[in-house]
Amino acid sequence: MGSARSKYGTSSYRRAYAFAAPIYDLLHILAFALHGGRRKVWTKAIRSVPYGEGETILDACCGTGYLAKLLLDRVKPDAQIVGIDLSPSQIRVAEKRVGASNVRFLTGDVRDIPFEDDHFEKSFISFALHEMPADVRRAVLLDVVRVTKRDGAIVILEGNRPSRRSDRFLMYVTFFQWWPWCVDHPHSQEVWRTDYVSELTNCGMTIVTREEFARGFFQLIVARPAVPSGAPKGGPTTCAGRSSSS
Ligand SMILES: C[S@@+](CC[C@H](N)C(=O)[O-])C[C@H]1O[C@@H](n2cnc3c(N)ncnc32)[C@H](O)[C@@H]1O
Structure with missing residues (x-):
């Protein structure tokens, strides 16, 4: 992370999402065009x-609800989908x-999800961890497990x-949140250093499963709560952080 200061959670972070929400989807369409389009990813x-x-x-961290919209076409008609995001502006678009x-x-x-333990069959986190400092990522992951x-x-x-190397340059140029003035900076650069498998x-x-795809620009990880039978989730055998409330 170097000496760069985190914007995460500050008023400039919140203002950035208020500003970005109306154009967020357009930015995503452009950023993912190189990879066969956002829908494919x-x-x-x-x-x-x-x-x-x-x-x-x-x-x-549902953002503007793109994943939830696509999910509707895939899940059974009686599924219940809940999207949660910090930004009221993103939620309005969703x-x-x-x-x-x-x-x-x-x-x-999402560090404090307003649902009881063991509520969801599936939990998705798409392109959100990269903008969080390590302690926030950890709190988010622990509560998603819960x-x-x-x-x-x-x-x-x-x-x-x-x-x-040429792809790394392309990633730097096309995913402009890597630039110092952007909201994800400096955490987006931690994508290159973060071992998500160990964190999870x-x-x-x-x-x-873990798969790298689109020439290695992205990774898709499917995980499940690792709980020995009979043990409460979030207990000492699984996490060193916040423990489950059950
Ligand atoms: C880069 S966007 C990704 C949005 C969406 N998942 C997608 O794939 O388009 C990251 C989102 O995470 C949200 N976010 C960041 N930290 C969060 C937290 N602690 N709880 C809930 N949402 C959070 C931001 O407000 C933003 O909408």
Whole structure:
């Protein structure tokens, strides 16, 4: 991270999302055009797990609701989807976009998800961890583990470090939040240094699959809560941080 200061959670961070929300989707369309389009990337995450009847699904850090909208086409009709995001401006765009009775959007902090333990069959976190400092990432991951059922799945879509130097340059140029004045700076650069597998494991997850794709620009991780049978989630065998409230 060097000496650069984190903007995470500051008023400039909140103002940035208030400003970006109306143009966020356009920026994403441009940023993902090089990789076959945004739909292709998000659909890969959605297709990585099967869906059963009557499932509840969390979209943690849901942004403008793009994942929730795509999920609607894939899940069973009786599924309940909940999107949570810190930014009221992002949530307003999400509500306008989706407008389905089985999808709810809440303004809130995913470090403190307003649901009981073991509530969701599936939890998604797409392209959000890279903008958080390590302590926030950890708190977010612990709470996502807490609310995800033991036999459920946690799906994480995130940036990755391409192996080719020319691709690393391309990533730097196209994902402009890498520039110092952007809201994700300096954490977006930690994508190249962060071993998400270790972080997830340390927060009580077992990795089911991990795949790098789009020439290594992105990674898709499917995990599940790693809980020995009979042990409470978040206990000392799984996490060293905040423990489960059950
Ligand atoms: C880069 S956007 C990704 C949004 C969306 N998941 C997507 O794939 O388009 C990151 C989002 O995470 C949200 N966010 C960051 N920290 C959060 C937290 N602690 N709790 C809830 N949302 C958070 C931001 O407000 C922002 O909308």
